[in-house]
Amino acid sequence: MYGVDDGADTMAETLEMAKMAYRNGTRxxxxxxxxxxxGSKNNxxxxxxxxxxxxVKNAVKEAGIPLQILSGQEIFAKGEVAELLKNGDLITLNGSRYPLIEFPFKERSENVFKKLESVLAxxxxxxxxxxxxYEFVTENFDSLIKIQKMGCLLQINTGSLEGNFGRGAKANAKKMLNHHAVHVVASDAHSPYVRTPVLGDAHEYISENYSTDFADRLLLKNPKAILExxxx
Ligand SMILES: [Fe+2]
Structure with a gap:
């Protein structure tokens, strides 16, 4: 969605991203x-x-791009997230039970557990x-397994598999795949130039190094189940 954060700047860029995603197999x-x-009060x-x-939804349709656009947010874990979700200040992915939540990169694992527990509750x-x-995952991978056991879902960025977020993120992403401690691979797309909405390479990588079934689960089946x- 253009002009709302550090993503696309213009509608033209948004439409380019939609075209790109569609051409690469996303529906x-x-x-x-x-x-x-x-730093923001009413974001x-x-x-x-x-x-x-x-x-945006309308413009994509009018541009003849057969891509379904659904609502969501990447929610920064600040304040009473569960309360904000309940009163509609924040929303989940397509109105489901699944909010996408991000943490400060240097957040301590205890704070992450606490926040996630309050949302699960x-x-x-x-x-x-x-x-x-996240730093705490690099320091102690078991913390991530604990989060998985708590019943949360885990999402990897395609860019992490390509090393775009550094060696640590790449190593963690592969470890997550090796341990099956991951449910979704997503683009975290920001523009049509860098951090694009292209997912095909990740699907290919996981198919070749693990299995097509695993790649389908992370890029098709689980995301579909979440949105439904x-x-x-
Ligand atoms: Fe993020």
């Missing part, structure tokens, strides 16, 4: 503008974002955004 995409971010799901979402199933980029609010 459904959830927009995830940064929300509840530090919530407000009327303006809702209007922008509908505008309200009946939501948090998807932890790009944990391979089904159990993983």
């Amino acid at each position: 459904v995409i959830a927009v995830t503008p940064h929300s509840n971010t530090p 919530f799901w407000h009327e303006g974002l809702c209007e922008r979402f509908l505008e 309200e009946g939501y199933v948090p998807i932890v955004a790009h944990p391979e980029r 609010n089904k159990t993983i």
